Amino acid sequence: MKQFHPLTIERIEPETSDSVRIALAVPAGFEGDYEFLPGQHLPLEITVDGKKLRRTYSICSGVDERPLQIGIRVQPGGAFSEYAAGQLSVGDTLDAMPPAGHFHVDLDKSHSKDYVGFAAGSGITPILSMIKSVLETEPNSRFVLFYGNRKQATTMFIEDLYALKNRYPERLQLHFVFSQEEQEFPVASGRLDADKVRELYRHFCKGLEPAAAFVCGPDTMIGTVTEALVELGMDAAHVHSERFGVPRDAAKARPAAARKAADHATVTIIMDGHKKSFEMRRDDDNIVDAAAGSGIDLPYSCKGGVCATCRCHVREGEVTMATNYGLEPWEVKAGYVLACQSRAVSDSILLDYDKT
Ligand code: FES
Incomplete structure (x- = not known):
């Protein structure tokens, strides 16, 4: 699974009166993990008052520009953005997963577009x-x-x-x-x-x-x-x-039919070439939370169907997805789902996190 690594804040400065720009240095030896396609984002995690908070922020640097830079607009009452703008300073670290996301431009120096x-x-x-x-x-x-x-x-x-x-x-x-x-x-x-x-x-x-x-x-x-x-x-x-932002109620929107059943399904995860299984109830809110309840940590960030950090491929079985703002139509057709939005439909489900 993509791991969080601590990125060190090299610079943090106001961008406007309600936003900050943060430059992040990647730890030595992990530079290759943080190469990105222009348009991709970084899933970030901080701990505030003992509670882990995850958000994704897009990288605003050019593809060869280092350190990596992100811009954060402070949302009134936004726990992550207020903490980032008010509490972080140079030398602090932010835990970040490698860049992700399908919103990107494919570069080629021969293009004339x-x-x-x-x-x-x-x-x-x-x-x-x-x-x-x-x-x-x-x-x-x-x-x-x-x-x-x-x-x-x-x-x-x-x-x-x-x-x-x-x-x-x-x-x-x-x-x-x-x-x-x-x-x-x-x-x-x-x-x-x-x-x-x-x-x-x-x-x-x-x-x-x-x-x-x-x-x-x-x-x-x-x-x-x-x-x-x-x-x-x-x-x-x-x-x-x-x-940008999780549409209101997206995280809570669930198909009513899925709520009625309460029996179990076996979910098997393939990640980094290893298999792990757990049981989830069909009316469990989603696969990510059900896995966490069984001690299995699956990737996620927004949990609102937007960032696609939780994207995986359904190799066997069937799930139902409540909300999808993160996958392109071809991905849905090809069998990719957002685990944070998915519930079990069939008795047995095989999810592949290694298929890209
Ligand atoms: S965690 Fe963001 S779409 Fe699932």
Whole structure:
């Protein structure tokens, strides 16, 4: 199983008044484990008042940039983000699993592609990593970014973006949209809703044939932007998205039918080439918690069906998945599931964590 390792905080500084940027050094000997694809995230764990908290935060560094950097927006009442912004300092460590996630761009220096990004708020972090990596690695590719925020002062990584624009003026287009600050040009005011996406796209993407669009932000924004891009002619298979935050009630949503049965199923896990089995009740909330109840530690982070840290392949048997914001349609078709969202349906289930 992917292990947590302590990464040392090399720098921690305010990014905006409500967010911090943290630079993390990987322990010697583990550098290879923390190589990443631009767009991937780090599952992190801290202990606050004796309670373990896990969250995933996207890496915002370019693919060859070290130390690794993440950006954390402080959510009022958010135990992890408040602790990170208020209590952590240089020299402290953060436990991190190796980078994970399928929201990424495949780099190739021979590519000559146009990419489009739509980010809202802290949804910029994975897309910033993509922009840096594409511009640095693919000399003939271009990136167009549409970035929505309430106001300029709370716009994360704005300086990094301007610096990239200065460095790659011909290959990077930046378009900011502010919902609480009126702009000189109406197209730059408002939210990234369907009308705005259509307006921006028609205005600034004329003549482009984007190879891929990357959309990152809250749940509603993802749906709206994706639908609008498909309407504008983009192939849905080329629109990739990652949700920020666990949609409300996602962790609790369960199919009613699964609640009625209370008999047991045998779940066998293949991980790192080893097999382990445990019994779970069919009305147990999910496989991750049921395994923990039997002393088996399975990977997880958000437990809300978003981050896909708990992704595994169903080799035998059947499970039912309550919520899925983390797997692409092809993965579901191929038999991958999110264990944090899955309950047992058949009497016997074989889950493969080694199949990638
Ligand atoms: S732990 Fe995040 S999707 Fe399952």
